[in-house]
Amino acid sequence: MSSTAARVLVVEDERALAGMIRNYLDRAGHDVRMCHDGATAVEVSREWVPDVLVLDLGLPGLDGIEVCRRVREFSDPLVLMVTARDDETDTLIGLSVGADDYVTKPFRPRELVARVGVLLRRPRASTPPVAVLRLGALELDPQARTVVVAGAPVHLTKLEFDLLATLLAQPRRAFARRELIAEVWGADWVGDEHLVDTHVKHLRRKLGDDPARPAYVVTVRGVGYRAGEGA
Numbered sequence: 001m002s003s004t005a006a007r008v009l010v011v012e013d014e015r016a017l018a019g020m021i022r023n024y025l026d027r028a029g030h031d032v033r034m035c036h037d038g039a040t041a042v043e044v045s046r047e048w049v050p051d052v053l054v055l056d057l058g059l060p061g062l063d064g065i066e067v068c069r070r071v072r073e074f075s076d077p078l079v080l081m082v083t084a085r086d087d088e089t090d091t092l093i094g095l096s097v098g099a100d101d102y103v104t105k106p107f108r109p110r111e112l113v114a115r116v117g118v119l120l121r122r123p124r125a126s127t128p129p130v131a132v133l134r135l136g137a138l139e140l141d142p143q144a145r146t147v148v149v150a151g152a153p154v155h156l157t158k159l160e161f162d163l164l165a166t167l168l169a170q171p172r173r174a175f176a177r178r179e180l181i182a183e184v185w186g187a188d189w190v191g192d193e194h195l196v197d198t199h200v201k202h203l204r205r206k207l208g209d210d211p212a213r214p215a216y217v218v219t220v221r222g223v224g225y226r227a228g229e230g231a
Contacts, residue, residue, distance in 0.1 A: 006051035006120055010034040011041040011067065012082065013059055021054060024109040025116065038062025045071045052078045052116055055099070068099055076158055078119045080112070100159055101191065122186040133168040135227055138207065138216055140168055149207055159184060160203045163196075167217060171227040174220040200225060 008030045012018035018034045025032045033048065035041050038059045045053065053071065057064035068079055081102040100119055103112055133140040137150040142165055147154040156164065162184045167175065175183075177193040200217055203209075209216045209228075218228045 005029045005031065006116075007048065008032045008052045008054060008116065009041065009044055009048065009050035009077075010054045011036075011038070011059065011064070012054070012056045013037065014056075020109055021112060024113050025054075028113050028117070030116070038064070038067045041067050042070045045075055045077065049075055050077050052080065052119065054080050054082060054112065054116070057081055057083045072157065078158070080115055080119060082107075082112075100157075101185075101189075118186060118189055122184070122189070133165065135168055135171065136215055136229070138168075140165055147207075154206050156203070156206060159199055160206070163199055164203060164207075164217070167225060167227040174223045174226040176224040180224060196224070 005028075008025050010018050010021050010025070010032060012021065012034065013036045015036060018036065022032045022034050030052075033044065033050070035044055038061045041053070041055070041059070042062065044050075053068075055064045055067060059067065062070070064081060068081070071077065071079075079099040079101075081099040082105065083102055084105050101115055103115060133142065139148045140146070140161075145161055147156055147161065147164065163180065166180060166183045177196040180196050181189055181193055200219075201211070204211055204214060204217055207216050214228050216228045218226050220226055
């Protein structure tokens with residue numbers, strides 16, 4: 001297997017499509033399993049602990065959104081959401097519960113395999129500094145990968161943590177969305193750069209950050225985002 005090989009769980013109710021995706025991922029050197037409904041996906045994720053979920057949005061029973069939400073309660077795999085149509089609302093909802101990327105049907109299997117590869121190569125953060133990063137009541141420990149606000153732990157996804165760490169590491173810098181994508185998602189990521197807005201919205205909610213008067217993640221009009229002044 002290659003250095004970027006991973007455990008990949010394909011969750012797709014179209015069995016022929018699931019089998020085709022599995023074959024392509026197998027050829028790329030990944031250890032692949034597949035299932036065809038949401039409840040089974042949650043059970044397999046708990047027992048097998050995949051590195052990546054290729055997760056169809058429109059599953060029978062538990063849909064992809066609910067599967068993603070439940071899996072995030074006990075594990076933190078990379079999630080590539082597969083949507084049946086180019087519906088912005090569905091996409092944003094998927095990203096808001098912790099999906100890392102998405103593809104829209106119909107897609108070429110090679111494109112999906114490439115997306116999985118990009119996710120696996122995405123830098124988690126450069127060599128983390130020894131010091132804990134602090135901003136007001138917020139403390140982020142890059143080595144332990146923990147976040148605390150006013151003494152209470154805050155549970156973030158990998159993307160949310162890396163996004164916040166990137167901002168806090170250079171508190172005076174205003175980052176453009178494309179710069180944040182290069183830092184957090186990786187320079188070879190391709191897609192709508194406004195997905196950063198969705199992750200910032202979700203991050204603010206978890207931090208208890210008022211969007212009207214943010215203390216931790218501030219919008220820089222016409223540019224992107226920077227770290228705030230602290231609560």
